Amino acid sequence: MHDPARRLPGEGVFSLLLTGISLFLFYQATQISGFEALSAPGSFPLFSTGCMVITSALVALRTLRLPHSEEHGWQAILPGFVIFMTVLMLFYALALKPVGFLPTSFVFLLIATKVMMRTSIARAALIAALSLILVYVVFRLVFSVLMPEGIVPERELISAMRRLLSGGAE
């Protein structure tokens, strides 16, 4: 979608933001060990952030001189789905540890599927549940990845299920 001859909405602001961040990081690099020696801990960060400052400034200067793109509006840069999913992911990340993997993931998948597929809540719940079972079996049970338990007593449930499957023989 990016046309080097046209400026997309927000591109100028983004390039200026990158220049600002680069300048800030360059200033931070000067604070590491100053300019005391070429082999000092700050010399390489000075080089890398210096490159960032020069290149981001060049990009910003070039971008700000470009004519605006007539074809694409803000909707093309930041569609509703992208904003929605980013916010949803942020909430998911915030809730993951206190609430736990299973309930948080189910709600995340349910909301995302319902909104994006524009389907009924029952169908979305079924898809979310099946997806979660797949992820859980592959990553938690096969790959043994530790997930935050939160409010679900997961370990007790797994051991109870194992007892049940082994016919209570313990």
Added chain:
Amino acid sequence: MDWTHFFMSWIDPQLLMLVALGTFAGIYVGAIPGLSVTMAVSILISFTFSWEMFDALSLMIGIYMGGVYGGSRTAILLNIPGAPSAIATALDGYPLAKKGLAGEAIGLSTTMSALGGLVGIVVLGIGAPAVSEFALRFQPRDYLLLAILGILLVGSLSGESLVKGIFAGALGLTIGCVGLDPLTAQERFTFGQIELWGGISFIAVMIGLFGVSEALMQLQHVDTAAVKQVIRRIVPEWRSVVKYLPLSLQSSAIGVIIGALPGTGGDIAALMAYDQAKRVTKNPETPFGEGAKEGLIAPEAANNAAVGGAFVPMLTLGIPGDAVTAIIIGAMFIHGLNPGPMLMIERPEMFWFILGALVLATFFMLVFGLTGIRLFVKIVELPRAVLFPLILLLSIVGAFAVNNSIIDVYFMLGFGVLGYFMKMYGYQVGPVILGVILSRLIDDNWRRAIISEQESLPRLFHGIFTSPLSAVLMIAVILVFVSNTPLWAWGKRRLSRGRS
């Protein structure tokens, strides 16, 4: 007997299964538009870091080999390259499918991909020990120049502008500096936060830049309906295989060379091989762009040959050949291995194991590529509205699982959003990850080089221009840089005008 490790993945049932599973998954990951091998491997690394090294490598190698090939399928069937390495495949693959020859096109591309893959592996097997031995003579300044060359190459070849490429590479280098200085333990970009002393988890950066940002990009096409396909016979005729064998070998050679250049990968190899095929094929049965089989075979052989090529600089110099090998280097770091010339001396069994696993993955690629087409069509038809929330969920869980730290998740989200805007505005994210991986190597070698020259820049440059190897590398760096400047373009225009 280190070479016996070549057969390790062949005889150990668990490793065999992992290579098979990885290749199978890789084909589908590569085939589904929007999912990339880089994305899959970066998410996978967070789940396999606690595994045995051989297990983790088996899975990753399978995914890499399968994924590079898998992109061709959707390129042929839907005119949507599943992976960047299949862009050139679509040019003639899709016209073939429109003529009702989809099965034949898939069969040929599978066979030639396997052949290309094998050529790449043979070159890796012969070339890597030689390069590794030669690399023992490298001075710190040579490593410094080689790493800079890698970042410049990936920045200039994969994006619309070198300036943006350099910015992305420098950003990666800066991210790699965060934490305590490895030599003096001085804080760098930590802002007084103890959590940043250990640096930013490069897995979080990778998942953010390759997983989340790509999934967010693909959300723009969430309403795109899946296209249904009907395919019949795909096993190619022996006659066709023999007929196109010379072209396939030639394209494989291009693929290996391009793949072995630091920072370049299968996508560039495929495009160059396509271009070469156009030049050497004098009278194609069908014109290029309208369904020429040569235009399908050349990129497919080249992109898989580039896999073996990409492992050469990775294993011998510790410099990734492309984004996926950058991630595999990360995985090796996690497992306490240090890719570079010493790896071949200290852990030669790793080299033999990788070689054997690559051959096995190529075999599985051929088997899975010529079978299971019905299942393939079903999976590719999976709605994006189901697929992408799942990928985003795995990204979050993956970033969390590495250190059980929610901070890593926030970093991953931050880099995901940054990567989204970077891609949107024409920046490549590949150089960022290359910069993160190479940051330590460049920093260490810069300091070693300058200390050995008693902190004198003129002496360093004198050393560079009086050593043939350093001089060649320096000239390569200058050439890559200058060839991307407006001055060079102006000179070329003048030259062509003068000729005409």
